[in-house]
Amino acid sequence: MSPTAIANPAPGFARKPDHVVAFRPAGERVTVRLGGEVIAESDKAVLCEETGHGPVYYVPMTDTRAHLFRPTATRSYCPFKGEASYWSVTAGGVEGRDVAWSYDLPYDEAMPIRGHVAFYPNRVESIDVD
Numbered sequence: 001m002s003p004t005a006i007a008n009p010a011p012g013f014a015r016k017p018d019h020v021v022a023f024r025p026a027g028e029r030v031t032v033r034l035g036g037e038v039i040a041e042s043d044k045a046v047l048c049e050e051t052g053h054g055p056v057y058y059v060p061m062t063d064t065r066a067h068l069f070r071p072t073a074t075r076s077y078c079p080f081k082g083e084a085s086y087w088s089v090t091a092g093g094v095e096g097r098d099v100a101w102s103y104d105l106p107y108d109e110a111m112p113i114r115g116h117v118a119f120y121p122n123r124v125e126s127i128d129v130d
Contacts, residue, residue, distance in 0.1 A: 010107035012079030021050045021080045023112035026129070030057045032064075033125040034099065035092020040064040040119070046112050050080070057129065058116035061102065065091070069117075074098050081110040087117065089124075099123040 012019060026047040032040040042063035048056045074086035087100040102117040103110060121127050 006108045008105075008108050010080045010082070010109045013109070015079070019051045019080060021048065021109065023048055023110070026057055028129050030059055031126075031128045031130075032059065032119050033128075034089055034096050035094030035125065037091040038065070039068055039089055039091050039124070040117070046116055048113065048118075056118050057127065058102075058113040058118045061115055061117050064117060069100070072098055076101070078103075080107070081113070082106040094125075096123050 010021075023046050026045040028045075029041065029043045030045040031038060040059045040063060042059045044060050044063060046058045048058060050056075068089050068091050069087045070089070072086045072088050076084045076086075078084065082103050082105060084101040084103055086098040087102070089096045089099050098120075100117045100119045102115075103113055106114050119127055
C-alpha cells in the first residue's frame with residue numbers, strides 16, 4: 001500500500017520513522033491460561049515485534065472463551081497502533097483485572113491485529129507458545 005493510499009496512518013511513524021512495528025503469523029500454537037483454565041488457544045496468532053518492547057502474541061478473539069471476557073473502562077494509546085481497550089477475565093475462580101487488551105480500530109499499519117487480543121504475562125497464569 002502506498003503512503004497516499006493509507007486512510008488512517010499511524011502518526012508515530014512521522015515522528016519516529018526508524019521505529020519498527022512488525023506483524024507476522026506466529027506459526028505456533030499460543031495457549032493462555034488463567035485459574036487453571038484455557039481462556040485462549042490459537043494456531044492463528046499474530047506475533048508483534050516492536051522497537052523497545054518484547055514480542056507480543058495477539059490471538060484472534062474468535063479463538064478465546066469470549067464469554068469469560070468483560071470490557072473495562074481502561075484505555076491506553078499507542079501512536080503506532082492506536083487506542084487500546086482492556087478486558088478482565090474470570091476463570092477457575094480467579095478474576096484477572098485488565099489482563100488483556102485489543103485495538104478495535106487500529107491505525108492502518110496495525111490492521112493485522114484488528115479482532116485480536118493480547119495478554120499481560122504477569123496477569124495471567126501462563127502464555128505457552130509451542
